[in-house]
Structures are given as structure tokens and as C-alpha cells.
Amino acid sequence: MEGHFPFLSRIFLAEQGHKVVFLSAFPGIATPTLLLAFSKFPEQESQDISQAAERMEMSIQVLKQKVCQKHKRSLHPTDILSADLLAMIANISGCLPYMLPPKCPNNCLANKYRLITGACNNREHPRWGASNTALARWLPPAYEDGLSQPRGWDPSIRYNGVQLPLVREVTRKIIHVSNEAVTEDNLYSDIIMVWGQYIDHDIAFTPQSTSRTTFLNGMECQMTCEKQNPCFPIKVRFLIPSREIPGMDCLPFYRSSPACSTGDHGILFGNLSTLNPRQQINGLTSFLDASTVYGSTPATENKLRNLTSKEGLLRVNVKYYDNHREYLPFTDRIPSPCAQDSNSSEGERIECFMAGDSRSSEVTSLAAMHTLWLREHNRLARALKNINGHWSAETVYQEARKIVGALHQIITLRDYIPKIIGPDAFNLYIGLYTGYDPTMNPTVSNIFSTAAFRFGHATIQPIVRRLNAQYLDDPELPNLHLHEVFFSPWRLIKEGGLDPLLRGLLAHSAKLQVQDQLLNEELTEKLFVLSNNGSLDLASLNLQRGRDHGLPGYNDWREFCGLPKLETHTDLNTIITNHNVTEKIMELYHNPSNIDVWLGGLVEDFLPGARTGPLFACIIGKQMKALRDGDRFWWENDNVFTEAQKHELKKHSLSRVICDNTGISEVPADAFQLGKFPQDFKHCDNIPGMNLEAWQEFYQEEEICGTPKSVENGDFVYCSEFGKSTVTYSCQYGFRLQGAEQLTCTNKGWNFEAPVCIDINECENEINPPCSPSTKCINTKGSYKCLHTDPYKLSEDGRTCLGNACEPTHKLCIFLFFSFSVGSMSVVAH
Template sequence: MRAAVVLLAVALVLACTGVLFPFVWGGKGLRWAETEDARVTSVVGSQRNLRKREIASPERLPPFSKLPERTSAAVSRAAEIMETSIRVMGLQRPRHPTDTLSEDLLQVIANVSGCLPYMLPPECPDTCLAGKYRLITGACNNREHPRWGAANTALARWLPPVYEDGFSQPRGWNPGFLHGGFPLPPVREVTRQVIRVPNEAVTEDDRYSDLLTVWGQYISHDIAFTPQSTSRAAFSGGADCQLTCENQDPCFPIPLPENASSARPSCLPFYRSSPACGTGDQGWLLGNLSRANPRQQMNGLTSFLDASTVYGSSPAAERQLRNWTSAEGLLRVNARHRDAGGRAYLPFAPRPAACAPEPGAPGAARAPCFLAGDGRASEVPSLTALHTLWLREHNRLAAALKALNAHWSADTAYQEARKVVGALHQIVTLRDYVPKILGPEAFERHVGPYGGYDPGVNPTASNVFSTAAFRFGHATVRPWLRRLDANFQEHPDLPSLHLRDVFFNPWILIHGGGLDPLLRGLLASPAKLQVPAQLMNQELTERLFVLPNSSTLDLASLNLQRGRDHGLPGYNAWRRFCGLPRLETPAHLREAVADRSVADKMAALYKHPDNVDVWLGGLAEDLLPGARTGPLFACLIGKQMRALRDGDRFWWENGPVFSDAQRRELGKHSLSRVICDNTGLARVPADAFRVGRSPEDFVSCEDVPGLSLEPWREAFPQDDTCGLPGKVDHGDFVACAESGRRVLVYSCRHGFELHGREQLACTGQGWDSPPPVCAGESVGRGHMAQEKVCLSAHRTRSGARSTLPVTERGGKATAQTGCGQGQDVGVSRCSAMAQDPEQPCSSESRHSRAYPRGC
């Protein structure tokens, strides 16, 4: 027992410096499968591999990497720590389902893993702002289910996953494993035989513009991002995921055909998505390892249509994006570059430097990418253009609102502009985009008219939507990027560019004439039509990013492998889910896929329709009348869009969110108007998604309606006895109304802590309290570098099953004595040692309510 205590103490020290340690069954102490020294060596070695996931060197960071925002990375890392600890120990599943961990070890797990706080309900603010502005994290939108739709929570499951071991291993993980009596075909072979076509095989859409495709990509980045492990090495054994062709978590490589060139690797690297905290193998730690608790994947973004592409999904991201010296609530812009008209570009991200170098720049191997609310903003210039457009629109609106209401604080101008921009994202998506994708009949069936906010609807983005259905747009991507001059004509100075030449290249925008040539090309070029025999061009299947070993990636194979990684059920299961006929034979498959050649190839590869990957099955279906998807994806996309609308308390049409006059003005606005207000274009299509020829199909910007901000004018109360409060250094306030009184809610800038009352109310005798003070966090707390978030080891009960350890105070997690008495877990603190001025850790004001981190 004494040895176990000593080892536990050593493990705690190692864990708080980032090293894993094993956990065991309650009452049995630490369990060492071999000798204690060997097990410690194994744990430390495995954690060393896990820490390699933080790839800092540009040479080790291929440009296709989509790094999660810091908060999401912390959650992802915590989940991997828990999961890897179990594998390192080599522990077996409990013989008795009722076995659970001891109270003491639950306390240790809560403090060390860092995972548990992200599984607990956040504490929701109780100020009058709770009904006025959504939280940046998406939390507390639904007061009864505050995690619904929030960032860094598990994607929703509409059907149970299908894992080969029942709760974690992907479909296709085990060689020889049969699905319905047949093995799954290698995804690269499916791409080669069914999906890949030459770049020249493009059928143009005679109705919709290329901007429709780009908007779909942009809005998908508003809804979901699933962090994947970025470890170079397998968690156990140390194999390099860039080189190994064996399945070793997190490596799940894509085998290449045996007849592929011998000079190249025999597989393509693929990293599994990080698990959501407490799911899959981690269920062992909570006494819940079963098919009822399978591995889930995390959404690092808010699910809501809330313009998180502009503002981010965490307080840390929001801090980086805002211009804190502006009195108008502006967002940061690029300090080095502007377009010819003086219009702003996105700022550069501080790190990592992962984009293409500036032409002619000496020395640097890589260059900064753009910084936006979503980290994928620099993938292609057309996507960057939309991010830039909305940055400009926010700053235009915020400045105009501040000019209209001089008494507003900077925070008020920022929040009101953010609220309008979020509403415009919802309008463009549900009014202008989704009906074109689903077609009129499917839109009416699956989405229908708005009936008001429904607190019983879960708006969380579903796994099948983000991993399969909404990736239909990959089949509508053209193989080149078209740029046009001011007359909407080709120009030798603005040549069309192959996609391979523009990935992660910000200089195409900066040195290529800015947004205007790109937007002209998007507006005047037809989209690629989704045709079963022409699914994806070679720019995406053969030339998607260049890897360090000179090989390239294949987007189609990545999509198929990702669906298997996530355990998505097969094609037929989803058809049944949507009420569509089950397909039993190749003849039935040909009824859904009219192209006989494609249907026959699918039947030969998969052997049975049950086994067809849902992404391919949905893509290959015949398009519905007036739609750009088949019946399966129309169902899945429509169901998700309805949930995002009806389950959002801050949806723009919900009565309390805007006044009637404001809603009328918002309804006048359009993407075409946003383009007119923020670029040098003088003529645009009335509907930006309808392809047309200039000038006959375009209208003058003077004739494009837009919103008037007059309904946002707020007269200062004439009978007000309080006036405006004095300025608070390093902080600001936002005004709202409560019980008929004017109320100010204060918050402090990052690095400062609020002292005094957070909320002031105006009374007949003036403000009921003096303004608070924002003081540096280190004041009176020299021990901050050693502070940790500590959680009670109490457990809540769900029937007879032990669930999550939380302190029993209204279901909210609180800190324990000795770790900041009375501190709410929803109010995180951050070690001074961890602070980074470019990517700060998640220490927020009380108003922000960020999720905390662990040890």
C-alpha cells in the first residue's frame, strides 16, 4: 500500500507537467501489469508520443493541417490523455459492470486529466444580457440544456454508430472483419473506380453561380469543425503517422492500390478525429464502458448559425479578433496590406506560419495565414474572400451604429453589430441558399415555415450532417479559380488558376487585385453540376495539397475514411432513417442511382447496399427536381437546418431578439448588398447565387435594397437621473433593461479581474453602486502560477448508474476548498505561466463563462 501511495504521488507530479498516469479500479490501488518501473517507463514514453501532437516546426506542419483553436485543442488533448492512459495500462474491461473507481481516484482523475470540466454543464449568466446577446461559446442558448449547440461538445448522433468492437474501432480497422458477410472496399479504390474524373469532365450548372458552392463551404465552417489528432506518432509504440501503414491509434492510414508506384509510400496518412471526453474507451474510467457509451467526436465550434466564422467560438479567439483600442467595437484588420481602394484585409495570424511564402520574399519557408473566426479561412482564396467580406461588413455596421448612438459603449456597438451580422448569415443561408439545394418540395417537407423557438429541439450539429451530408458540396467544386476584370472579362493579368496553385496562399488575394476579381469570377461563373459520373475532379482527388514526402492527398478518400472513423452507419440505414425504401439488390441500387455504370461499380465494390458509405451513396443519387441534392441528403440537410433554426433562442425571427421594425429591415438585406457595400463592384446579380452574364443579367448597386439602421437608433432617456457612468480602465459595459430599470453589466479585459459589483441599476437617486474596478489578476495572488481547477469527487446518480463526478449544487460544478473557495468552474482561471499574448489561455471575465481547463 505504501508503494502505491508513493507511485500515486509520483504520478500526480508527472501528470501536472503533462505526463500521463494510469487509473485503476476502486479499492484496489494502482494496478501494474508487469514491474512498476517498466510500467512507469511505458507511461512516460507514451505521453512523450502524445506531446508530439503539438507540432511547432513549420517543416513538420504540412499546409493541409487544420489546427483547432487553443480551447478546442485543450479539450481534444484531455480526451486523448484519458484514452491513452487506459491503453498504456493494458487494462481489461471490468468483470463486474458495477465496479467503479474509488472516491479518491475520481478526485485525482478530475484534477489531472483536464477532461471532466468539459463534460459538466456550464454556469449560465443570470444578468439581463442573457436574453440579449448569445455567448461566444454557444453555451446556455437553451436554459434547460445549456450544452446543446455549444462549442467543444460531442456531435449529435441521429443513429447509433457502427464500430467494429462495438464502441471505438472504425469500420475497416481490422483486416478480415466482415460487414454483412463482406469486407469493406479500400476507400482509395472506391475513389479510383467511382469518384475520380479528369479536370475536363465538368458539366456546368445553368442556373447557379460558383458563389453558391463557396457559400456552402463557408457556412459549413460556421457549423462544425471536428479536431483531429495532430500527433506525429502513435500513442503506443511511437510509429510516425506520416510514415506508418499500420492501424495504430491515432493513425488510420489509407492503403493505396498494390499496383501503385513503388517509388511512393503504400498508403496516405490519416489521423483519427479526437474523441469527445468520457466516450468510447474512456467510459472505463466512469464505470460506463459499453455499447451504450460509444466513442463520439467533438465539434470545436458552436453549432448555431451565428457567424462564428467572423467572431470565433471561444473567448480566447474573440479576444484575438477584436480591436480593443477602438471606441466603435471594431474587429482587427491587417496592418500591412489594404486593397487599391483602401479596404481592409483580414489580419495575419500570429502563429503557426503554415501558408505559402510571399513571392520574392527571401528566407522564410512559410508565411502567416489569415486570422479569422475559423482557422480554415486561408484554405482557398474564394473562402478567404467571404471571410474578408464579413469582416468589412462588421466594421461598417459597428461604425454606423456607434455614429447613430454616440452614448453606446464600444462593447455595445460590437455586440449589436455582431447580432446583425449573425442574423444576416441566417437569412442568406435559410432564405437564399438552402431552398436552392433542397428544392422547393423537399424544403417544404423537411424545413417548412418558421413556427417560433422550440426549447425541445436540440440544435447540435449531427455527426452524419458534418461528416457526410453537407460534404456534398465537394462534388460541386470546379478545378480552377476564375478571376475577372472590371468589365467581367478575362484578362492576361488575372489568369484562371488551378486549385493546386492556390491552396493556403494569401498572396493570391493581396497581390492579385484583392477581393473584386475573385468575386466577379464567382458571380459570373456557373457552378459545377453534381453528376454521378463526374463526382470529383483530379484537383481534389490527386493534387489536394503536397505533403513533405512529395505525395498528395485525396479529398474523396479522406471523406470516406472520416465517415468510417466516426462509425457512421451505411447507406441503407440512413435511407430507412429518412423513410426512403431500403435497397436490397443491385437492381434496387440502380433505381436510386440512374447512372447504370456508377451503380454497377458501387455494387461490385461493396457487394451489398448496406455497406455503401453514406457519403458516396448520397452523392450518387439522382437530383430531386429543382434541387442540387438527391432525396437522402435533402432529408439530412433539411433536418439539420430546421434544428439549427427552431432550436436557436437567438434566431433572428424569434420575437424577443429584434423589434418588428428591425426584422423588416433585416429582411431587405442580401449577400449582393453586402458585396456592394464592401467592395469596388458597381453591378451585381440581384440574387448572388444565380449565375448571369454581365451586364444584361446584373443590376446597379444603387438598385439593390438593403437595411436601414434607423430602427437601431436608441434615444437617451430624457428623464434619466443617472447619466453615463465614468470610464472603467481595462473594462467596459453593455446596457440592458431589467424590471423597467436601466442596467449596466460590466466585464474586464483579458488579464484583469473585476472588483466590485458586476451589475449596476439606475434608480431615482442615481446608480445604485459605484462602477467596479478592473485590476490585474496577479494583485494579491502571487501564487497564481500554482493554481489549479479542483473538482469535488461527489457523484450524481442516474438511476443506479454512477455518472459524472460533480459537486452537488444545482447541477453546477464548483471548486473545492483549498483551490479557490467558492470559485465557479464556469469562471476559469489561468496560470500566469501559461499566458501567451498571441494565443492566450482561456481565462475569462465572469461575463464570458468559458469552460475551465484541468491541471
């Protein structure tokens, strides 16, 4: 058959404005959908991977369409095109470079500090746990076509004889609860909810499609209710009063970006007879490594560091301070879509914050947690430099980063997870630490990030409270509804700083996850609503996301965890005490096997001493064990810290971090445990913490070698290997080493001359050009610029030109040109 297709003569892929258009394109207040897009907008490397995968997907879709037109039947292009030709398409898409294994360092530091990308943690499997790799699958996905079509996409497909219910109907009839009807948790404080969200943002971020329009015909996803990639709209049976597009019977929803080599085009990258279902990307490192503070790519890390500091500090806000304490810096995506104080002076703007994770400004409590850890890093860095004056800035930075990462691990596994899954499940699924297991894959699983760890959404309070130093309501800082603090950094900066907000989180309870009180109306009706110009529903987004990712149904996951399969309504009643809830579930789903796994896990009765039922306890427990045992740099592993340092780290707690980095003087011993002030609170003088003298090094300058030579645009770190004194050099982002990376002190002096850091010419990168074909790339010191020419203008990503090739209403335009011979028929697709 291939003889009828002599050659695919030309494929030309040109991006025109491949990005989301943010606030500057929308005068006034940003819509909820726009804010969600901003929050889900990936860092540059994730964008590049997402766009490459989407170009590949679109290419295959066009080919399938044309082949079908020619042969009057459905054929996959792989049935009629050669392997070489398919490989050429894959290469042009831009996917191939991201499939290559990372180059792992072979120097003294390879065992001392983790890479910012998470790569090379496991020497045999260097991509395990690395950023911008596919989420792990613990069960095969349940796509309707076996490859990529979401559950519920085709209304003609039946599940156990019935259609899946509309996710918005599930929200309205089962999940939604009014703000006034929520139940308070009598054991745990509101900060336990914040920690769960914060840690989730440390280990998982699934970028949604960077395209705002359908791939084949350019329809706006916000303007259509038609299901066509990447649009997977949420159909609503009744119109919502605060609709963004009046009269439409759907909420916009964008599919998650596919990972390269999966889904419809996965067959291009391996055995041509093997299908590789669509997988989704994790833009972050899977590890509990404080990537919320430092980022998951070199580019992000570079933006967050203060490279002029000799103390290894992180960048801080240069305009605003919180009683002389630091705030996060503002994002460089200006103007950002964050809300502004209506009483601010003309021209004054408080932008979204910039942190290691792009979602840091979603709510003020999350921004406060990010700020707390920024301050903790800088506090540690200054103290470490003070006791080790000979340390280079790079050494101080890496040692402080290592401590902060360890504290994230300790607080999560020691203080947080046992309260969530209960002591029995903790012992069963996690147990005592016995050391690093190189056969354990730490990669975050799809089921964990898309369903199980989203249990925390049912613990979010609808009200934000801010308290004074006596832990009493402050008349100048009244309670706020949750929707009033979405994307509102100005409230932190202008309304009292961190202290009142943290006191409110410490002294007030979390919302209790009750079977008929799951998500409050702030989340189901007012998510990211800054005015009355829109609506989003977090519960429906979660359910739709699970279907988008092809997550198998509830019973499949119960069987995975060794739990009994539920066949009937009566079976369901055995694990859900509230039979009114089971009645509603069966009315919508008809069969327990049809239940979306996120909902099924949420409504199970809690295990003893837990805040989750048996299914989510199993999934969370298995994931946490993988994150711990599969991490070569886990704080308890041999030779990561000294025994003295481990002893000190164990003393520390979230309460101590709050004491050290705020003006709060009295806290509970366990920040997650709900208590009454003052009887259940302790003065900070009585809250234990680590003694950094365990990190003190008694330095003697090498008599023979002397102090290593410093390098411009780089730095060095001392490291001992095989009993010899060595230094390892590294360059700042945008530069590369020329010369020896590692120097060893010998009896004749340093064995090599110090290297130099030379500028990388990014414009010479032909495999993954930094600028789109519509722009001119200009190299600059440590970076590059993308320049446009009239009549084009430079888009907000600084890489792409916008011009006549794109209709002005489109946020994303991709111009795809195929010219090839199909038998005697010439096909040109735009």
C-alpha cells in the same frame, strides 16, 4: 477480483511537446499532410479537451494491456478496478472539468446577446449547441467493437459477407474525374459553392488528434501503415508517384479526437454498467451565428477584436490594404505554413490569415468570403456608432455582431438551402418558422457534418477565374488551377485583391454534381499540394472520416429518413440513373447496405429543383430546422429584433454585402443565381439593403444617475429590465469583475458602485494549468507566459518545453508513467 489490485499507487502524466510541429520545423514548402494538420489544428480550449480525452484513452489502453498480460485474457479495467479509482484516473486525465455544466449569466444581457461559446442558449440544456461539446448522434454509431473501433479497421470483419472496399479504390473507380471532364451547372454560380463551405465552417469543426504518433509505442503516423490509435492510414493498392514517403502503400490519416467521457473510457464517467460509444468534438458553436467572423471561444474572440477602438471594430491587417479596404489580420502562429510568392523579396512573408475559423486560408475564395464579412462588421459598427454616439464600444460591437449573425441566417435559410434541397424537401423538413422550440436540440449532428454537408465537395470547380470590371478575363490575372490557390493568401494581396476573384465567382458556374463526375483531380490527387512533395485525396479522407466516426451505412440512414431500403442491384438502379455507376458500386461493395453513406448520398438522383438527392435533402433539412427552431436568438424569434429591424434585415442580401464592401459596382440580384453580364446584372444603386436608422436610439442621460463610470480593461452595455435603466459590465479576456456586474438606476442614483476588472492569475489554475509541467508559468497582465529552462526549449504552442524526454523525430511525445501493483507484479509503462 479487486482484492488482487490493492491500489493504483501513482499515475503521473507529463506532456512533452503535445502539439503539431508546423513549418518552422520543415524547411521549404509544407507537405499536404502538414497543411491539413494546420487547417485542422484546434483552438487552445479544443486542444486542451482533445488532449485530456486522448490521455484518458491512452491510460485505459495501457491498463487493458497490463491487465491482459496479468490475467492472460481480455478484461476491461472497469471489471477489476474500483469506481473511486477510476474516478481518480478520470480526474487526472483532465477531462472532468470539461464535463461540468457551464455557468450561465443571470443578468439583463442574458436575453439580449448570445454567448460567444454558444452555451446557455437553451436554459434547460445549457450545453446544447455550445462549442467544444460532442456532435449529436441521430443513430447509434456502428463501431466494429461497439465502442470506438472504426468500420474497416479489422480486415477479418465481414459486412454482409464481404470486406469493406479500400476507400482509395472507391475514389479511383467511382469518384475521381479529370479536370477536363467536369460539367458546368447551368443554374448556379460558383459563389454558391463558396457559401456552402463558408457556412459549414460556421457550424462544424471536428479536430483531428493532436498527436502525430501512436499512443502506445510512439510510431510516426506518417511513417507507418499500421493501424494504431490515432493512426488510421488509408491503404492504397497502387503506389502514388508523388508520395510524401516513397515506397509506402498508404496515405497518412489521423483519427478525430474523442470527446471526454466517450469511447473506451466513457464508462469511467457514469454508470459502470453502461457503455458510451466514442463521440467526436465540435470545436465550434453549432448555431448559425457568424462564428466564422467572431470565433467560438473567448480567447479567439479576444484576438480578433480591436479593443482600443471606440467603435467596436474587429482587428484588420496593418500591413496591407485592398484599394484602401481592409484585409484579415495575419495569424499569430508565425511562421505559418502558407505558400509564398516565389518572386517576393528576401525576408518578405505573407502569413496565413486569422479569422473566427482556423481554415480561412485553405483557398483564396474562402479567404475572400471571410474578408468580406470582416469588412461588413466594421462597416456596420462605424455606421451604428455614428447614429448612436452614446453607445459604448461593447454595445456597438455586440449590435454589429448580432446583425451579421442575422444576415448569415437569412442568406442561408432564405437564399441558399432552398436551392440545395429543393422546395418540396424544404417544406417537408423545414417549413415556416413558428417560433423558438426549447425542446429542439440544435447541436450539429455527426451525420450532417461528416457526410451530408460534404456534398459540396462535388460542386468545386478545378479552375479559379479572376475577371476585370467588365467581367472579362484579365490577361494580368490568368486562370489558376485549384491547387495553385491552396493556402495562398499572397495571391489575394498581390494579385488584385478581392474584386477580380469575386467577379469570377459571380459570373462563372459552379461545377455540377454528376454521378460519374464527383470530385475533380485537384481534390483527389492534388489536395493542399503546393509543390510536388506530396499527395492527399479529399474523397478518400471523407470516406475514411465516416468510418472513423462509426457512421452507420447507407441503408440505415435511408430508413432513418423514411426512405425505402435498397436490397439489390436492381433497387439501386431505381435511384441512380447512371447504371454504369451502380455497376461499379456493386462491384466494390456487393451489397447496398455496405455503401459508405457519403458516397450513397452523393450518387442519388437529384430531387426536383434541388442539388441533392432524397437522403441528403432529408439530413440537411432536419439539421437546418434544428439550427433554426432550437436557437433562442434566431433573428425571427420574438424580442430578438424589433419589427422595424426585421423589416430592414429582410431587404439585405449577399449581393448587397458585396456592393458595400468591395469596388464591384454591378452584381446579380441573387448572388447564387447564374447570369450573363450585363443583361442579368444590376448596378449596386438598384440592389436593396437595410436602413440602419431602425437601430437608432434616442438617448436621454439619466438626470439622477448620469453616465455610468467606465472601467479599465472592461466596458458596459445599457440594458432595460422591468422598466428600469440598467448597465451591465464585462471585462476583457484575461480579467474578471470584482464588484457588482449589473447596476440599476434608482431615485437615489446607481444602486452600486461601478466594479473593477482585475487580472486573472492563470498560473493559479490547478484544475487545468495553462502551461505543461515541464515549464514555469509567469502571470502577465491579462495573460501569462510559459518559460523553459536549459536544456529545454519552448515549443511553438508557447506552453510546452521540448527536451530529452522526447525523441527529436517525434512531433508529439507523451510520457506516461504508471506505477501500480498488479498482484505481486510491479508494472511500469513508459
